[in-house]
Amino acid sequence: MAFRRDSDALLDPSTEQRPQCVSRRTSRAMLNLHRVYEQNRQRVQQNLKDGVKVPEPIAVPHAKGKPRLLLMGQRRSGKSSISSVVFHKLPPNETLFLESTARIQKDSLNSFMEFQVWDFPGQIDVFDNPAFPFDMDAIFGEIGALIWVIDAQDDYLEAVARLNATILHLQRSYQHINIEVFIHKVDGLSDDYKLDIQRDITIRIQDELSDQGVENAPVNFHLTSIYNHSIFEAFSKVIQKLIPRLGQLEAMLTNLCRTCRFEKAYLFDVNTKIYIATDSTPEDMASYEICSDYVDVIIDFTEVYGSWQRTPEWRKRLEGPPWEQKLEDQVACEWAESGMVLADAQRPIMLREVDRFLALVAIMKEGSYEKMPQINMNVDVVVKGLTEFFEITKSKMTPTAVPGGVTAVNGNGVVGDGH
Amino acid sequence: MADYDQPTTGGASAAAATAAAAQAQLKKVKKQKVLLMGKSGSGKSSMRSIIFSNYLARDTRRLGATIDIDLSHVKFLGNLTLNLWDCGGQEAFMENYLSQQRAHVFSNVGVLIYVFDIESRDVDRDLATYVNIISALVQYSREAKVFVLIHKMDLIQPMTREDVFDRRVALVRRKTAEAVAIVRKQKPELTGPSPPPPAGPGGAGAMAGSLPSPDSPIPDLEVSMQLFATSIWDQSLYKAWASIIHDLVPNLSVIETQLASLGVAIDADEILLFERTSFLVVSKWTSPEGESNPYGDRFERMSNILKAWKHTCSKFTGTPRNAEQFSDFEYKMGANFSMFVTKFTTNTYILVCMPPGEARFNSAKLNVAAARPWFRFLDGPIIAPTQGIGSSQMLSGLAAAGGGGEA
Numbered sequence: 080m081a082f083r084r085d086s087d088a089l090l091d092p093s094t095e096q097r098p099q100c101v102s103r104r105t106s107r108a109m110l111n112l113h114r115v116y117e118q119n120r121q122r123v124q125q126n127l128k129d130g131v132k133v134p135e136p137i138a139v140p141h142a143k144g145k146p147r148l149l150l151m152g153q154r155r156s157g158k159s160s161i162s163s164v165v166f167h168k169l170p171p172n173e174t175l176f177l178e179s180t181a182r183i184q185k186d187s188l189n190s191f192m193e194f195q196v197w198d199f200p201g202q203i204d205v206f207d208n209p210a211f212p213f214d215m216d217a218i219f220g221e222i223g224a225l226i227w228v229i230d231a232q233d234d235y236l237e238a239v240a241r242l243n244a245t246i247l248h249l250q251r252s253y254q255h256i257n258i259e260v261f262i263h264k265v266d267g268l269s270d271d272y273k274l275d276i277q278r279d280i281t282i283r284i285q286d287e288l289s290d291q292g293v294e295n296a297p298v299n300f301h302l303t304s305i306y307n308h309s310i311f312e313a314f315s316k317v318i319q320k321l322i323p324r325l326g327q328l329e330a331m332l333t334n335l336c337r338t339c340r341f342e343k344a345y346l347f348d349v350n351t352k353i354y355i356a357t358d359s360t361p362e363d364m365a366s367y368e369i370c371s372d373y374v375d376v377i378i379d380f381t382e383v384y385g386s387w388q389r390t391p392e393w394r395k396r397l398e399g400p401p402w403e404q405k406l407e408d409q410v411a412c413e414w415a416e417s418g419m420v421l422a423d424a425q426r427p428i429m430l431r432e433v434d435r436f437l438a439l440v441a442i443m444k445e446g447s448y449e450k451m452p453q454i455n456m457n458v459d460v461v462v463k464g465l466t467e468f469f470e471i472t473k474s475k476m477t478p479t480a481v482p483g484g485v486t487a488v489n490g491n492g493v494v495g496d497g498h
Numbered sequence: 499m500a501d502y503d504q505p506t507t508g509g510a511s512a513a514a515a516t517a518a519a520a521q522a523q524l525k526k527v528k529k530q531k532v533l534l535m536g537k538s539g540s541g542k543s544s545m546r547s548i549i550f551s552n553y554l555a556r557d558t559r560r561l562g563a564t565i566d567i568d569l570s571h572v573k574f575l576g577n578l579t580l581n582l583w584d585c586g587g588q589e590a591f592m593e594n595y596l597s598q599q600r601a602h603v604f605s606n607v608g609v610l611i612y613v614f615d616i617e618s619r620d621v622d623r624d625l626a627t628y629v630n631i632i633s634a635l636v637q638y639s640r641e642a643k644v645f646v647l648i649h650k651m652d653l654i655q656p657m658t659r660e661d662v663f664d665r666r667v668a669l670v671r672r673k674t675a676e677a678v679a680i681v682r683k684q685k686p687e688l689t690g691p692s693p694p695p696p697a698g699p700g701g702a703g704a705m706a707g708s709l710p711s712p713d714s715p716i717p718d719l720e721v722s723m724q725l726f727a728t729s730i731w732d733q734s735l736y737k738a739w740a741s742i743i744h745d746l747v748p749n750l751s752v753i754e755t756q757l758a759s760l761g762v763a764i765d766a767d768e769i770l771l772f773e774r775t776s777f778l779v780v781s782k783w784t785s786p787e788g789e790s791n792p793y794g795d796r797f798e799r800m801s802n803i804l805k806a807w808k809h810t811c812s813k814f815t816g817t818p819r820n821a822e823q824f825s826d827f828e829y830k831m832g833a834n835f836s837m838f839v840t841k842f843t844t845n846t847y848i849l850v851c852m853p854p855g856e857a858r859f860n861s862a863k864l865n866v867a868a869a870r871p872w873f874r875f876l877d878g879p880i881i882a883p884t885q886g887i888g889s890s891q892m893l894s895g896l897a898a899a900g901g902g903g904e905a
Contacts, residue, residue: 365814372810377829379803383796384768384851385834393787397853407833409855417829422822423815448826 145187146321147195147221149256151245152228153238154179154201157263157305161228162186162198164305165314165351171305190348190436191355191469192322195221204241206248219253224317228261231268231276231302239280243287250293258298259317260284266304273302308368315354323472328356331468335461336360336441339454342426344441345370346433346465349378355437370440373428377417377438414462416455420448429454433462434469530746531581531606535595535631536613537624538563538587541649544730545613546570546584549739549776552819554809555730566591567603575773575780576845576877577748589627596630604638609742611645614670616662617653625673632677632719640716644723645742646670652729663727675720682716736798736805740779747780749875757783760869764862767835770800770849771842775820777801777808780846788851800849804839830859838863843870844877 150158160174166188184198197218199205205213219225227245229238242260249256262280265273277300288296301313319325332344336358343366345354352371398405407413414432421428427443429451439462447454534542544558550572564586572580583603585595595603612631618624635642648670654662726738747753753771760783761769767788771781779797793799811823822841830836833854840863842848852862 369810369814372807376803376807379799380829380837381831383793383799384791384837385831387790387792389787389853390790393853397855397858402855402857406854409857410830410833410836411856412830413832415829415831417827419827420825421811421815422825423817425825426815 145193145195145221147197147223148317149218149223149225150196150198150228151205151225152201152261152263153230153233153241156201156228156230156233156238158198158201158228159184160305161226161261161263161303161310162196165310165353166196174305188351190350191434194318194321195223206244215252219249219256222255222321224257224259224321225249226259226261226317228263229280230264231262231273232264235276235280239283243284246284246288246296246298247291247293250296254297256297257317257320258296259313260298260300261303261310261313262300263303265302265309266306277302308364308371311352311371312354312364312367314351318353319355322355324468325356327468328465329359331461331464332356332358333360335457339441339450339457340444340447341441342366342444343370344439347371347374347438347440348436349374349432349438350436366442369428370442373419373430373440374438377415377430381415412455412459418448418451427451429458431455431458431462433465437465437469439465529579529581530608532583532609532611532742532746533603533607533635534582534584534611534613536587536647536649537615537618537627538589540587540613540615540618541730542587542613543568543584545647545649545728545735545739546582548730548735549778550582552775552805552809552812558730563588566594574743574776574845575747577875578746580743580746592627592631596634600634601638604634607635607639607642608746609643609645610635611647611742613647613649614666616648616650616666621669625669628670629673629677629680632674633681636678636681636716636719643745644674644719645738646723646725647728647738648725649728651727651734652731659727667725670725671720671723674723675718678716678719733795733798733802736778736801737795739776740798740801743773743778743780750781753781753873753876754783756869756872757781760866760872761785764850764852764865765858766850766852766862768849768851770797772801772804772847772849774822774845774847777805777847804847828859828863830854830856840866842866843873846873846876 150162152158157174159177159180160169160171162184163169163174163177164171166186180198180200182200186196186198188194188196205215205218225245227238227242229235229242246258249258260280262273262277265276268276281300284298288294288298299316301309301316303310303313322328328346332346335341336344341358343360343363344358345367346356347354347370352374354367354370394406397409402409412431415430415438416432417430419428420426425448426445427448429441429443431439433439439458443454534546536542541558543561543564544553544555547553547558547561548555550570564584566586568584568586570582570584572582574580585591585603610631612628614624614628632644635644648663648666651659651663724741726734726741728734728738744750757769757771760766762785766783767785768791769783770779772778773780778801782797784791808823809819811817812819812821815823817823825841826838827840828836828838831854835851836854836859837849837851838859839847839849848866850862850866852858
């Protein structure tokens with residue numbers, strides 16, 4: 080289950096005290112990263128030992144077929160910080176101690192889909208490196224996104240020039256790569272100034288591209304900072320573009336929102352807190368923030384109360400009289416589910432685990448908490464649909480078929496409604 | 499301090515007597531003078547803002563230096579008010595406290611919290627000031643409890659933290675012993691003129707009864723004092739403050755016994771009782787099974803998590819930081835465990851962690867709601883708890899609710 084598994088990667092008091100044999104010069108951030116890597120490794124080994132099934136057969140062993148995120152930009156623009164914060168849960172203030180990346184750092188992100196994240200050193204120009212030419216097909220051959228990071232607090236003219244050159248290269252031979260520009264380190268800048276910078280950069284790039292005869296290049300801009308949720312939101316949008324049949328997912332969520340009178344629903348990847356789909360109502364940073372923090376709360380509670388083994392006697396007592404049932408049969412839902420009522424206007428938030436990686440989080444309308452049982456049944460139907468959706472898109476067995484779950488939601492699968 | 503200490507579950511006649519005494523005790527709101535001292539810049543006001551005013555750790559950068567003494571009354575649990583004296587730590591102020599304002603500052607103190615900055619350059623000087631403060635305290639309020647917080651521990655390498663802390667603890671204890679010894683030696687002439695009149699504002703009246711007689715022995719402060727390693731960037735702060743207020747809460751034993759009978763009745767693994775604004779753990783009960791939880795720091799962690807969550811909510815709803823942010827939370831982790839956090843009495847929240855099972859969960863929620871009246875004394879000096887929870891009533895309540903849940 081997503082929450083249980085994930086908790087291991089978080090700060091664990093017992094591991095912190097473990098003596099670590101690392102040289103004295105290593106910074107705290109590096110230590111932290113080492114620890115995270117080490118824990119991930121141990122977890123994988125543990126899983127193997129316990130015979131836990133490794134992600135479904137879709138985990139094609141070779142790297143082909145995995146969408147790829149390429150992080151590029153000038154040196155010191157914040158590429159490694161971004162990947163450590165988003166994919167390794169490094170606290171943002173510890174990224175100060177990260178050392179500069181000397182070679183391409185490849186990570187793979189194991190989630191509902193498998194992603195590869197390649198972090199390029201800023202000093203290398205992939206296209207102009209006569210001493211050691213790169214194999215372009217190996218880098219750009221896979222479908223994916225190029226994330227170009229620009230430091231907004233620095234002089235960005237050179238970065239923009241290099242980005243232009245890169246776009247032109249890509250447009251020639253690798254048109255399937257989305258180009259996402261992260262205007263980074265915008266925390267501390269005023270809103271007006273942020274927008275000015277964004278406008279300036281956009282114009283510079285578009286002018287240059289149209290001069291070169293390239294129109295409608297797939298370039299998107301995001302204002303980001305690792306000190307707030309904006310970086311996660313930007314990544315969410317980048318990754319959503321890589322999900323096959325995103326429209327179906329969104330339709331399911333929109334449908335759920337309408338039926339259950341949700342204000343906003345998100346489908347979260349629990350490990351990274353990236354949302355991979357949301358309903359069709361307008362984007363709203365505040366609701367993303369609260370949902371993402373809600374996932375955090377659940378992760379923490381799970382770690383403290385759910386990550387250790389209870390004794391057999393405990394179980395025996397609970398299954399004995401007066402209950403006389405197996406624990407598994409006493410619960411209504413084998414996955415994690417949670418709800419919270421906010422004090423203002425009694426707006427509830429609900430969360431439901433979908434599978435090992437995903438969770439559905441929604442903000443509900445005032446006073447709909449009484450209808451929770453009905454809503455839970457509707458959510459159950461949607462979750463079933465989502466599970467089917469991912470099975471179908473993962474195995475790619477029937478790429479054209481409409482997932483069965485969607486019809487269930489539209490049709491008689493929905494019980495009553497929230498109106 | 500003559501607290502209401504007797505457990506109420508005793509024999510019938512004795513209980514009646516204690517109940518009457520309790521009634522008298524509960525009528526008056528208890529005020530406690532809490533001194534917060536330490537060198538300038540050591541982080542006293544920061545921690546105060548985080549605990550009692552719901553600041554985020556990073557927001558404390560905005561705080562300026564405290565000038566002289568910043569007095570605040572923190573209402574805690576309805577029947578306990580903390581008179582928090584946040585004493586500016588610049589040397590001029592310190593000298594002033596020790597000379598002109600000596601009697602004013604150090605008399606009737608319930609608790610002294612002394613904050614050391616672990617990063618401080620001039621440890622000897624810090625300790626010298628500390629020794630002066632301790633001697634003044636022992637002179638004027640020798641019953642006061644002393645808590646020493648070794649602060650800003652986040653700046654020390656994690657691997658050496660424990661070591662650094664242990665060394666500092668030993669040092670502070672030795673210095674405390676020295677300070678006490680000095681006062682003991684001087685005692686004849688110091689206590690010669692009768693003890694200073696309780697001139698302090700506020701808390702003086704309520705505390706007058708518990709003033710020690712001039713001849714009472716000076717306690718071994720270096721043994722009774724408690725030291726904590728803290729940092730505003732993690733939960734260690736909540737651990738320290740939870741133990742500080744733990745000793746101040748009136749009727750603690752009543753709360754504990756009632757919480758225990760509630761826990762047994764609803765078959766819980768763990769129950770935590772939080773104060774509403776600070777989310778400090780007021781009291782807790784853990785079942786024998788729950789004791790095997792490997793996370794020893796879970797109480798302060800819960801405070802930390804819920805407080806951070808409160809902050810997120812206030813950002814989302816646009817309500818003030820100190821306002822109430824959520825009323826009900828439930829979480830069922832499949833066949834693993836279930837838990838809920840809910841508003842309990844006006845001044846408290848309760849967290850219950852329990853085994854999985856829908857029927858068990860629902861009946862526990864009903865029972866917790868039913869138990870509310872038994873804890874109403876937490877909200878104010880209105881009524882005394884009578885006889886503790888009649889455990890038979892609770893159990894019958896459980897049977898009824900449990901039956902309802904199953905049906």
